[in-house]
Amino acid sequence: MTSLICTLQDHRDDVNWCAFSGKLFASCSGDKTLRIYNTHDFSELPFSPLTGHGYTVHCCCFTSCGQFLASCSTDATTLVWSMSTGEIEAVLEHPGRSPVRICALSPDSAHLVSGASDGSLALWDFPSKQLLRSGAVSDTTMVACCFSPCSQLFMTGSTYGDLRLWDLDMNQLHAEKNAHDLGVTCCTFAPSILSGGQSVQFCVASCGQDSHLKIWAVNKSGYGGYKMQLLHTLTGQSAPVLCCAFSSDGQLLVSGSVDKTVAIYDAKNAILLYTLNQHERLVTACCFSPTSPLIATGSMDKTVNIWRLEDGCSDRGGKSLPELSALPSSEESVGLRSKLQRKVEGLKSDSVCSGIPDEFLCPITRELMREPVIAADGYSYEREAIESWINTKNRSSPMTNLPLLTTLLTPNHTLKMAIGRWQTSR
Numbered sequence: 001m002t003s004l005i006c007t008l009q010d011h012r013d014d015v016n017w018c019a020f021s022g023k024l025f026a027s028c029s030g031d032k033t034l035r036i037y038n039t040h041d042f043s044e045l046p047f048s049p050l051t052g053h054g055y056t057v058h059c060c061c062f063t064s065c066g067q068f069l070a071s072c073s074t075d076a077t078t079l080v081w082s083m084s085t086g087e088i089e090a091v092l093e094h095p096g097r098s099p100v101r102i103c104a105l106s107p108d109s110a111h112l113v114s115g116a117s118d119g120s121l122a123l124w125d126f127p128s129k130q131l132l133r134s135g136a137v138s139d140t141t142m143v144a145c146c147f148s149p150c151s152q153l154f155m156t157g158s159t160y161g162d163l164r165l166w167d168l169d170m171n172q173l174h175a176e177k178n179a180h181d182l183g184v185t186c187c188t189f190a191p192s193i194l195s196g197g198q199s200v201q202f203c204v205a206s207c208g209q210d211s212h213l214k215i216w217a218v219n220k221s222g223y224g225g226y227k228m229q230l231l232h233t234l235t236g237q238s239a240p241v242l243c244c245a246f247s248s249d250g251q252l253l254v255s256g257s258v259d260k261t262v263a264i265y266d267a268k269n270a271i272l273l274y275t276l277n278q279h280e281r282l283v284t285a286c287c288f289s290p291t292s293p294l295i296a297t298g299s300m301d302k303t304v305n306i307w308r309l310e311d312g313c314s315d316r317g318g319k320s321l322p323e324l325s326a327l328p329s330s331e332e333s334v335g336l337r338s339k340l341q342r343k344v345e346g347l348k349s350d351s352v353c354s355g356i357p358d359e360f361l362c363p364i365t366r367e368l369m370r371e372p373v374i375a376a377d378g379y380s381y382e383r384e385a386i387e388s389w390i391n392t393k394n395r396s397s398p399m400t401n402l403p404l405l406t407t408l409l410t411p412n413h414t415l416k417m418a419i420g421r422w423q424t425s426r
Contacts, residue, residue, distance in 0.1 A: 001310045002264070002274055002295070006042050008304040010035050010049070015298030017059045020289040021066030024083060025296060027285070027304050028057035034071055036083070039289065042306060047086025052079050058101050063109040063126075070112055072100035078114045080129065090129040095122055101143050106151035107408055111168065113154050115142025121156065123170060135170040137162075144187040148202055148218075149376070150406045155204060155218075157184030163206055165218065165226055174226040176216075180208025186243045190250040190267070191410045193376045200405065204228075205253055205267075207241035213255045213263070215270060232270035236263045242282065248290040249374055249412040252309075254297075256283025262297045262307075278305055293413050309417075360419050364389060364398050372416055373409040377402070380412045 013030035020026075024045075025037045033049035034057060055074035062069050068089065072078040078092040078100055094100050098116035105112050105126065112124040120136040137158060144157030153173070156164050161183050163176040190203035202218040213234040220226050239258035246253055246267065253267040262276040262283055276297070285298030293309040362369050362382035371383040377397035381389075386398070386409060395404045 002276065002307050003310055004278055004305055005308045006306045008037065008042065009302065010044065011302050013302060014300040015285055015302060015304055016057060018285045018287050018296045018298045018304055019061050020287055020296065021062035022291045024062070024066055026060050026062065026069055027298055028060045028071055030056045032057060034060055050081055050086060052088050059103050061103060061105045063105055064107055065109065070103050070105060072103040072114055074099040076100060078103050078112070092124055092129060095134045096120055101141060102145045104145040104147055104154065106147040107149055108151040110151060113145050115145050115156055117141045119158065123168065133170045137164065144184050146188045148189050149191050149193055149408060155187050155189070157187045157206060159183040161208065163187060174228060176228045179206060180210045180212065182209035184208045185241065188245050190246045191248060192250050192374055192378050193405050194378055205244050205246060207244045207255055209240045211235070211237060211240055213241050213244055215267065234265060234270055236265070236272040236275065237261055242284050243286045245287045247288040248410050249414055251414050254286045254288065254295055256286045256297055258282045262286065276307065291411060293417065357422065360422065369419060372412040374412050375409055376404045376406045380415055383409060
């Protein structure tokens with residue numbers, strides 16, 4: 001169930017993008033400004049609005065710690081703002097001085113990528129704000145970009161309709177031609193990584209002018225090659241889909257459309273859970289909060305709506321929102337997954353006498369989780385327990401014994417809400 005908790009009406013033109021950090025929320029607009037709010041009560045910060053751009057601001061994104069905000073504009077720059085003072089920390093001028101349509105920060109805040117209307121890309125070292133390298137795709141406009149959860153890869157989408165995977169040396173690892181007819185509008189990586197045997201798998205969502213939202217598996221083989229496999233095509237909206245975003249635990253996927261609707265899906269099973277109809281014009285922006293069950297949606301009606309996921313139940317019959325486990329991997333990992341499943345089933349017997357659902361217990365401590373987080377192996381753990389494990393166990397997975405490709409931990413808000421409901425119902 002979702003509820004609209006507030007509507008922000010400060011912009012004077014279309015809202016083009018929005019982003020959350022742990023404590024702040026930002027939106028940018030065709031009115032050349034960015035607005036910054038405190039997520040505690042959505043009051044605007046004293047230094048807001050930010051007015052450093054000369055033309056439309058197309059995109060904005062926070063560093064992982066929320067200390068800085070990056071924004072890009074038709075004025076051919078990407079600006080870096082201090083969230084302590086609201087001052088401009090750096091001006092990154094795009095090579096060729098072409099209008100910058102998209103920018104993205106890596107999860108580790110080490111790199112920033114910007115894409116422009118002439119098809120060019122610029123990769124920046126974020127701490128030093130120095131240009132590392134640039135590249136281009138001819139005869140197109142870059143309109144979408146996102147980093148993988150390991151921060152070592154990024155994907156771009158263009159008006160030509162293709163999705164391209166790059167490494168930090170600006171080598172093109174894979175090109176998915178005609179991913180969306182008439183053009184890609186947005187792409188986003190899911191926060192988890194699946195590894196097993198000789199394979200590594202990421203999950204990516206993309207949307208486009210073809211009115212489709214698609215979920216892809218990006219597979220890396222042990223030989224270093226990459227390929228993309230289409231898992232689901234979601235058709236819950238009747239017009240071009242302009243934006244999409246995963247929740248921080250990867251369980252939900254939200255999208256906004258020209259048909260004025262916001263769609264929320266169960267990302268694992270590709271099931272439409274909610275359709276929200278509060279905007280009066282095209283929905284151009286959407287994002288999840290990384291620390292609380294909030295969704296923001298921005299529109300050409302000049303407003304931003306803030307929604308709260310009240311609980312984990314669907315309007316379609318009260319079904320609980322399922323936890324997003326790792327997506328099916330390649331054939332090489334089938335045996336490993338079977339072995340893991342037997343291991344999990346064996347652990348379940350330990351909790352039968354306690355009456356606590358097994359999925360609420362940390363696999364390490366076998367105690368009820370208070371702050372569940374998702375690790376790179378796709379499993380949920382108590383934050384303190386997995387942090388201690390990582391610090392002492394050489395970054396191996398407690399469940400698979402395989403190396404964790406990243407030590408980033410993602411709060412599992414849906415599981416935390418489920419645990420809270422179970423506790424209150426006892």
